[in-house]
Amino acid sequence: MDYKTHLTGGIALGIGTVYLSQKVNLNIQPLLLVGGAAIGSLLPDIDHPKSYLGNKIPILPTLLYNSVGHRSLTHSLLFAAIISTLLGFIDITLGIGMFIGIISHILLDMLTPQGVSYLYPLKKKRIKWFKFKP
Ligand SMILES: [Zn+2]
Numbered sequence: 001m002d003y004k005t006h007l008t009g010g011i012a013l014g015i016g017t018v019y020l021s022q023k024v025n026l027n028i029q030p031l032l033l034v035g036g037a038a039i040g041s042l043l044p045d046i047d048h049p050k051s052y053l054g055n056k057i058p059i060l061p062t063l064l065y066n067s068v069g070h071r072s073l074t075h076s077l078l079f080a081a082i083i084s085t086l087l088g089f090i091d092i093t094l095g096i097g098m099f100i101g102i103i104s105h106i107l108l109d110m111l112t113p114q115g116v117s118y119l120y121p122l123k124k125k126r127i128k129w130f131k132f133k134p
Pocket of ligand 1: 044075109
């Protein structure tokens with residue numbers, strides 16, 4: 001999937017979360033949550049040097065791609081938890097937004113035939129939503 005699809009998915013899930021949080025009277029900053037979700041929706045593909053984000057950052061995407069491969073570490077629940085917790089120390093709403101964005105990315109990549117190792121490093125097998133026949 002291209003970055004526009006991931007960005008759209010992250011923003012949509014972020015807006016949905018803002019809507020639900022207002023229904024239960026949670027005090028969050030909508031723009032911060034949706035902004036975090038937007039960035040989080042692009043972040044997992046930092047493990048590929050030719051991705052939208054990986055194309056703009058030196059060295060790290062190539063290192064990740066050559067060491068753990070595409071759609072493994074940065075497409076895992078562990079990565080989502082670590083990044084969102086670290087950002088949560090700066091601002092809890094930003095951390096929640098980032099978590100939502102990363103999860104949206106993982107869910108969308110699971111729709112593709114390649115699947116995602118979302119339980120990396122516990123399970124390296126790629127999981128996908130559907131079985132694809134040639
Ligand atoms: Zn991806």
